[in-house]
């Protein structure tokens with residue numbers, strides 16, 4: 387699975403390096419070229435991953451998503467059949483909490 391970065395944050399880092407380089411230097415030209423390339427690259431359409439956990443109520447079969455609160459009566463929803471909450475889509479990688 388690919389990892390993504392925010393274009394604007396990376397551009398700010400490049401601009402910081404650009405400000406610290408000597409005028410007319412090879413480094414200045416390299417950072418300027420990288421900044422130009424960054425602006426020209428196509429953007430990917432990505433959605434941030436929301437992480438959640440499965441909350442088990444008093445060791446019963448009642449479970450709910452810690453992110454959206456939707457209840458499930460099957461533990462399998464949280465652990466074995468699905469890795470994502472069928473309601474909000476949160477990735478259920480936070481384990482199981484028994485409350």
Ligand SMILES: [Zn+2]
Nearest residue numbers: 451454471474
């Ligand atoms: Zn949820």
